[in-house]
Amino acid sequence: MNAIWKMATKRIKVKESRVVSWLCVGFFVASAVCLVASFWGSLFGPEVLDLLGALGFFITVIAFLTSGSEAVRDYIAKRPRGLAPDWLRPWRWFLIVSAIVLAAIVIASGIPMFLYADGVASSSGPVFEHRAVYELCNHGTYTTVSRWRYLVVGTSFIVGWHGGIAFMDLIGLIYLLFGVKRSMNTKNSTEGGAT
Secondary structure (H helix, E strand, O other): OHHHHHHHHHOOOHHHHHHHHHHHHHHHHHHHHHHHHHHHHHHOOOHHHHHHHHHHHHHHHHHHHHHOOHHHHHHHHOOOOOOOOHHHOOHHHHHHHHHHHHHHHHHHHHHHHHHHOOOEEOOOOOOOOOOOOOEEEEOOEEEEOOHHHHHHHHHHHHHHHHHHHHHHHHHHHHHHHHOOHHHHHHHHHHHHHHO
């Protein structure tokens, strides 16, 4: 599969590389929008919004595969400041801090899931929807729990899953929009010192 992907992306020319790079940025943004809608739907409803989470995940995977292609990597490497125009540059630190905060939230959401979990929320539907019985499912074994415990485990799973994908979206956006300036400067300085 990897060989087929390399063969397909090798034929992308420079002008097309710019289009594909911006297309990847659009993919990451579209995925983030899908994830926000799915996050809301997973917690409060309507249930149909859950499907957008799967769509956001697949869009993120496609964006990472595309942005990892040789043509896009070469295009970005020639632009150490990334694709972002000057008016977007002040947002760089906001995205970096957001990614750090999001990573901390994802890690923190895993703690209650593992402390209180006998599985994941078993029934379909939003986590905060009232049910007659609150059950957690662990590989086919169901455990009846209190509403509070169900909400903690269900919410922590939803936050962790959606937050993890959103974190990948932010990392992709930071890489494409703001480039790899520091690593490029380090590489150039070591090459210059070797000659």
